[in-house]
Amino acid sequence: MITKKEKAIESFKSGMNCAQSVLLAFSDQYKFDDNLAFQISSGFGGGMGRLQKTCGAVTGAFMVIGIHNCEKYSNHSLQTDNNRSMIQEFNRRFTQQHESLDCKDIIKCDLNSPEGQQYCKENNTKETICTKCITDSIDIVHSLIN
Template identity: 30%
Template sequence: MENKANYAIDNFDCGFNCSQAVFSAFCEELGLNKKIALKIACSFGGGMALGEVCGAVTGAFLVLGLKYGNNDPEDKFSKAKNRLLNRDFTARFRKLHGYITCKELLNYDITDDKQLNAARQSGIFKTKCPNYVRDTVLLLEEIIAENT
């Protein structure tokens, strides 16, 4: 549904990071208060501020965990299903974009101040990142629809 994707992009455009934008698009329908969701996802933006796994991807993992994860250590089925869905999501994202890390997706090392400034000046956070956010939401919607 394009509305969730637009909502996530709007959140990203107004200043929330990629992980927050993705997670907040799903949180309330999954029973989590939006303010709490934004706080939970805050540390995952920019590849956990390290240029590692893209925040949109970690936002997807948060969504999948909230929807399908286990909250009982004996619930091996939910734990296994969540792991499989994370792998499925990752494969689909890689098929679209080739990579899942910020360093590779952006082709900048955002932990280096000079490269971070160069990335900002290039406008990459406004051109590429919204696409990652949108595609993540759309992939999540597909996966959730297939597993409902």
């Protein structure tokens, strides 16, 4: 059976963005529609529409955390409280590993400039940094929900 991390990396290598890859890795566990999840998370890659703000692997993880808490708790207040605490803990762990939540800080280049694009290609940023953010996000979410 394929693991969540393997599914996410396959998705990423097939052209999905980092948010889509993380979110869709959990579709079997939470029984949500892949196509709708794909559509919802489509604007979150590259740090949200390539603004290079919050890393897409992080926003995808936040979506999973939200789904988890909404399924686990019927009370809106409990959903919100648990979302906040889990997201804050996710933030602490991810930042400890990557020093930032922001795509631009993590990959150390500007995706919107020709020089940044060249830097990413030359340094295999997607393969070395982005895939690590994806797998680390899945590991952190997994530890938080179990």
